[in-house]
Amino acid sequence: MATYREQAIVLRTWKLGETDRILSLLTAGRGKVRAVAKGVRRPGSRFGGRLEPYSTVDLQLYEGRSLDGVNQAELVSAHDAVRNDFTRSACASVMVEVVDAVAQEGQRDARLYLLLQSALDALEAGPPRPETFLDAFLLRVAASEGFPVRAATCVACGRAGPHPYLSVVRGGSLCSDDAPAGTKAVPLEVTELLALLASDRWTALADVSAQDEAVRELAGRYVRAFVEHHLDRRLRGYELVPR
Numbered sequence: 001m002a003t004y005r006e007q008a009i010v011l012r013t014w015k016l017g018e019t020d021r022i023l024s025l026l027t028a029g030r031g032k033v034r035a036v037a038k039g040v041r042r043p044g045s046r047f048g049g050r051l052e053p054y055s056t057v058d059l060q061l062y063e064g065r066s067l068d069g070v071n072q073a074e075l076v077s078a079h080d081a082v083r084n085d086f087t088r089s090a091c092a093s094v095m096v097e098v099v100d101a102v103a104q105e106g107q108r109d110a111r112l113y114l115l116l117q118s119a120l121d122a123l124e125a126g127p128p129r130p131e132t133f134l135d136a137f138l139l140r141v142a143a144s145e146g147f148p149v150r151a152a153t154c155v156a157c158g159r160a161g162p163h164p165y166l167s168v169v170r171g172g173s174l175c176s177d178d179a180p181a182g183t184k185a186v187p188l189e190v191t192e193l194l195a196l197l198a199s200d201r202w203t204a205l206a207d208v209s210a211q212d213e214a215v216r217e218l219a220g221r222y223v224r225a226f227v228e229h230h231l232d233r234r235l236r237g238y239e240l241v242p243r
Contacts, residue, residue, distance in 0.1 A: 002062065002063045003060060003061065003062045003063075003071065004030075004060075004061055004062075004063070005058070005059065005060050005061075006025075006027040006028060006029055006030060006033070006058075006059050006061065007027065007028045007029075007056065007057070007058050007059070007076065008025040008026060008027040008028070008033065008056070008057055008059055009025065009026045009054070009055070009056050009057075009096075009113070009116055009117060009120070010023060010024075010025060010051055010052060010053050010054065010055045010056075010057065011023075011024040011025060011026055011032075011053065011096040011099060011100045012024040012053060012096060012100060013051065013052070013053060015041070016036060018041070019038070019039050019040070019041045019042045020036055020037065020038050020039065020040065020041065021036070021037050021040045021041055021051065022034065022035070022036055022037075022067065023035050023036070023037060023051060023070070024100055025059075026099055026100075026103055026112070026113055026116060027113070028108075028110065028113050029108055030106060030108060031103055031104050031105060031106055031107040031108050031109055032100070032103040032104060032105045032106075032107075033061070033068060033105065033106075034067050034068070034105070035059075035061055035067055035068040035069060035070050036064075036067045036068075036069055036070070037051055037069075037070040037073075038069065038070075040070075050073045050074070050075045050078075051070070051073055052078070052083065053083070053092075053093075053096065054079040054082050054083060054089075054092050054096065054120055055075060055076075055077065055078050055079060056075075056076040056077040056079070056117065056120075057073050057074060057075055057076055058073070058074040058075075058076055059071075059072065059073050059074075060072035060073075077120075077121070077124075079092075079120050079123070079124050081123075081124050081126065082120060082123045082124055085126075086242070087130050087131070087241070087242050088123045088124075088126075088130045090237065090240045090241045090242065091123060091130045091131060091133065091134040091241055092120060092123055093237045093240070094134055094138070094235055094237040094238050094241060095116060095119055095120070095134065095137055095138075096116070097235065097236065097237050098138060098141055098227070098231070098233065098235065099112060099116050099141070101231070101233050102141065102145055102231065102233075109144075111144055112141070112144060115137065115140055115141065115144065116137075118202060119133060119134075119137045122202055122205075127205070129205075129208055129216070131216075131220065131241050131242070131243060132197070132205050132208045132216065133202070133205055134241060135197050135219065135220050135223040136197040136198070136202070136205055138223055138224075138227045138235075139194075139197050139198045139223060139226070139227070140198070140200075141227070141231075142226065142227050142230055142231060143198065145230075145231060147171065147226075147230035147231070148171070148198065149171055149172050149194060149198050149226055150171060150172030150173065151166075151172050151173050151191045151192075151194035151195040151198060152173075152195040153172075153173070154172075154173060154174055154175040154178055155167065155170045155171055155172040155173065155174060156170065156174055156175070156178035157175060157177070157178055159175050161173050161175070161191060161195075162188045162191040162192050162195070163175045163176070163179075163188075163191060164176070164185035164186060164187075164188055164191070165179035165183045165184075165185055165186070166186055166190070166191065166194075166222055167179075167183075168222065168225045168226050168229050169229065171226070171230070172194075173191045173194075186218055187215060187218075189212065189215045190215055190218045190219050190222070193208065193215055193216070193219045194219050194222060194223070196208070197219065197223065216243075217243055220243065224238050
């Protein structure tokens, strides 16, 4: 059987039989991989504790017919602080949920891998508002799938914003001339926050905790609706994220 090495992030796990576990992995070189870790649930297993969700691991695997198999597992980053904190764990759960949905088996996606890795590292650092990093992550995943949100300009005419109207279907903000009649306006701080969330500046998100709670909540509602609509996926874990 052909063997190969990969660095991977554990997305999800399922029990298999009495002692085994099936893993859904996002690998750096092969995209999503489904593998079985045999005997991993036995007491005293060599690497059972290393193959937990959100962990980054260096693996040796062998190719199988339907599932690959794990021979070796070396822990790179456990992300224990994420698993042991309810809010951060809830946010990470939604992150891996959407990645598991969009990642393709056998198709390398370095951008998606690095995006998830940096998001989990950001949660591990203990930000004051973990849900802000979740919203930013979701918008960046949507952008990587071809659905960028446009909050800094009007999606219809391109006029520089911020603008007081938002459209999920159109994919961003609308100026007063292009918003359909009866569209409800939102505070300009909401569209400004969405523009920040959609940017590539993780470090700037630390300042979002100073934003008004109502502004953060409205932005979060838009993010969820936008991602669910354009990725055609219901984010089941999003409802468990404390706000």
